[in-house]
Amino acid sequence: MEAGDTPRAVVLVGCGRLGSAILEGWLKTGAIDARDLIVMTPSDKPAAEAARARGARINPPPSALGEARVLVLAVKPAKWREALTPLAADLNPDAVVVSVMAGVTAADIGAVAGRPVARVMPTTAVAQARGVAALWSGDAGARETARGLFAAMADVVDLDLESRIDAATATAGSAPAFIYDFVLALARAGEAEGLSAEAATRLARGALRSAGAGVDAGETLEALIARIASPGGTTRAGLDAMAAGGDLDRAAAAAVKAAVQRARAY
Ligand SMILES: NC(=O)c1ccc[n+]([C@@H]2O[C@H](COP(=O)([O-])OP(=O)(O)OC[C@H]3O[C@@H](n4cnc5c(N)ncnc54)[C@H](OP(=O)(O)O)[C@@H]3O)[C@@H](O)[C@H]2O)c1
Numbered sequence: 001m002e003a004g005d006t007p008r009a010v011v012l013v014g015c016g017r018l019g020s021a022i023l024e025g026w027l028k029t030g031a032i033d034a035r036d037l038i039v040m041t042p043s044d045k046p047a048a049e050a051a052r053a054r055g056a057r058i059n060p061p062p063s064a065l066g067e068a069r070v071l072v073l074a075v076k077p078a079k080w081r082e083a084l085t086p087l088a089a090d091l092n093p094d095a096v097v098v099s100v101m102a103g104v105t106a107a108d109i110g111a112v113a114g115r116p117v118a119r120v121m122p123t124t125a126v127a128q129a130r131g132v133a134a135l136w137s138g139d140a141g142a143r144e145t146a147r148g149l150f151a152a153m154a155d156v157v158d159l160d161l162e163s164r165i166d167a168a169t170a171t172a173g174s175a176p177a178f179i180y181d182f183v184l185a186l187a188r189a190g191e192a193e194g195l196s197a198e199a200a201t202r203l204a205r206g207a208l209r210s211a212g213a214g215v216d217a218g219e220t221l222e223a224l225i226a227r228i229a230s231p232g233g234t235t236r237a238g239l240d241a242m243a244a245g246g247d248l249d250r251a252a253a254a255a256v257k258a259a260v261q262r263a264r265a266y
Helices: 019-029 046-053 062-065 077-088 105-114 124-128 140-150 162-173 175-192 196-215 221-228 236-266
Strands: 009-013 035-041 069-071 098-101 117-123 131-137 156-157
Touching: 009 019, 009 062, 009 077, 019 035, 019 046, 019 117, 019 124, 035 046, 046 175, 062 069, 062 077, 069 077, 069 140, 077 105, 098 105, 098 140, 105 117, 105 175, 117 140, 117 162, 124 131, 131 140, 131 162, 140 196, 162 175, 162 236, 175 196
Parallel strands: 009 035, 009 069, 069 098, 098 117, 131 156
Antiparallel strands: 117 131
């Protein structure tokens, strides 16, 4: 980088499940020019290799970090200090840190990084540019930098307090797995009513795709339900059975509460 150049590079630290999904989303949408990407990864990853083929640098010498405008921290919560500490000194002084880790506070990261921090909690569907991401930062510049990284591949939802990140993690980051699990339970229930395992699985997966298509169209969830559930019909009977005794609300509350508590225990 020449003196006076504006730093452009985006450093991604960690290229596991979420890091790879973020990288794939950037490549798919072109939100970040691959030539501006630096990926730090201890082991070879297909997403990093795809980025390298388009001009990204993988594990370059530390001096490359002087070109960074932002560092995205996507390692496991237990690994972040050992991942960030050796990089902090070489990072461009104006670069901000964006953490996608659950359970690690901006204050803790800021104390090591010595610079503003934003926290983002995305879903792995950013890879398909169909993600959702909760965003919080106490620093306006870091917040807008983080928004710029994710806006092309996720619906970015601003949070007013950092403490809400844990609830957002449970309600968005973890929730696709909760929904898949519910769809699996529906498939098992279909089997119990006589469907073959193959038919039940295909039908349940198709139902999930159909549900997703409704959401993509932008209607409210209540309107989508009302459109399927005609009064006195089969869907209404199923919905009433699910609501009876509060079992559905209890299951959802238990899943979100357990995920929140787990995030707070990191
Ligand atoms: N998965 C999700 O859906 C999701 C959603 C929201 C938030 N998150 C958050 O995202 C973070 C990562 O989760 P994950 O599911 O992607 O975990 P993961 O698949 O285990 O990925 C973590 C990656 O970090 C790499 N790593 C370890 N030490 C490193 C270092 N010193 N420098 C650079 N990279 C290093 C590991 O590399 P190796 O593979 O070479 O060991 C691994 O690929 C977590 O903090 C989690 O809370 C995940």
